[in-house]
Each structure stands twice: as C-alpha cells, then as structure tokens.
Amino acid sequence: MTDFHPALRQHSPSAERNREPILAVLREVLPAAGRVLEIASGTGQHAICFAGALPGLDWQPSDLDTDARASIAAWTAHAGLKNVRAPLALDVHQPDWGTDALGTLHAVVCINMIHISPWTAAQALFAGASRRLADGGVLYLYGPYKRGGAHTSPSNDAFDQQLRSRDPAWGVRDMEAVVALGASVGLLCDEPIAMPANNFSLVFRKREGAARV
Secondary structure, eight states, X not given: OGGGOGXXXXXXXXXXXXXXXXXXXXXXXXXXXXXXXXXXXXXXXXHHHHHHHXXXXXXXXXXXXXXXXXXXXXXXXXXXXXXXXXXXXXXXXXXXXXXXXXXXXXXXXXXXXXXXXXXXXXXXXXXXXXXXXXEEEEEEEEEOEEXXXXXXXXXXXXXXXXXXXXXXXXXXXXXXXXXXXHHHTTEEEOOOEEEGGGEEEEEEXXXXXXXXX
16 A cells, blocks of 8 residues: 555654653553543654554544654554554644544543643643543653753753744743643643653543533
C-alpha cells in the first residue's frame, strides 16, 4: 500500500529515548482495558509502543499536522496493530474534538505539547479532558516544568529561551500553575514523577462528580 510507504514513517530520536520510561509509568496508571485518546501524537512511535505493550487499550492517536498523521498511519500499518485507530486531526481549542465515536474516555495522554503551544492550548486540553473523561479517568502529561518558578536544570533554562525565541507564547510551564489548572476543572494531580533528562510525568485523575466545563 503506497500510503504506508516506509518513507512516510517519521523518526524522532527523543521519542525513541523516552518511550520506555513513559511506558513504565503508563503501565502503572492506565487501566488494563479502555479507551485512550492521545493528543499531539507526533511521529506515531509512542502510539505503537504503548498500544503494542498495552493490548487491552483502544488507542486513538491524533495530530493537527498532516505529515504527522501520515507517519502515525504508516507506523501503525508497519506494526500491524489492531488496537490503534486511524489518527484524527484534533485541535484542542475546538469544542468538538471529533471523538464522539469513542464514547467516554478512560484516559487522555499528551506528551511534550503544552510547552510548544500557547497557554490557551493547556487550558483547552484540561477543559476538554474534564468533559470527556469518565470519573476516575486519567490525564497524563509528560515534559519539562519549572518548579517554584525556577528551572530544574540549566538545559531546561536554555530550552525555554529557545522556545520563547521561536514564539513568545511558548515556553516551559510552571508545574504549580498546571496543577492548579487541573484542580480548577476537577482533575487532581498525583505526586509528580521525576523522569530522565529533567522531565516529569504528571498524572491527573478526574474527581468523581466533577462539574463539566
């Protein structure tokens, strides 16, 4: 099938490096079975790694970028996975995420997005996840964060400056602000998990009976 030519499979060295540490956390926090929406899936390497290792999950990848969606589809076909759906063109800012066919979600996974997008994207991500997650459902975030207003390493400081030079609305976020944003929509954060290369996993769980926003 030409659509799934190997040339369409993009490769991200960072996705290759961080997928196993992330998977170790996902094994602990995701349900054994259920529906998972991955937002900003990028190349698709994470989707096939996680869905392949967690076969009880129905994995829905998404990305706004056309080439990224082609890469996700190509990696999925290459891996021969039946529990990964065709990627969606999902914009978190839109009220309709196009996920109605999935029904209520058991988890939303978003890796390395909120620092490479405006703060409004983080706000829309949390609002949308709160609306669509089942009670007790998980929103999982991964990436670099500041703590107490300070960077956790010189490399994160340099990365933050690089991001802001590309777009002043981008940048490494304050963990406390992200945790507070979650709490404001009924998504409560577990203890942050330190990850390799000065990153963190943040696991939010939807409080039972949280109001839909």
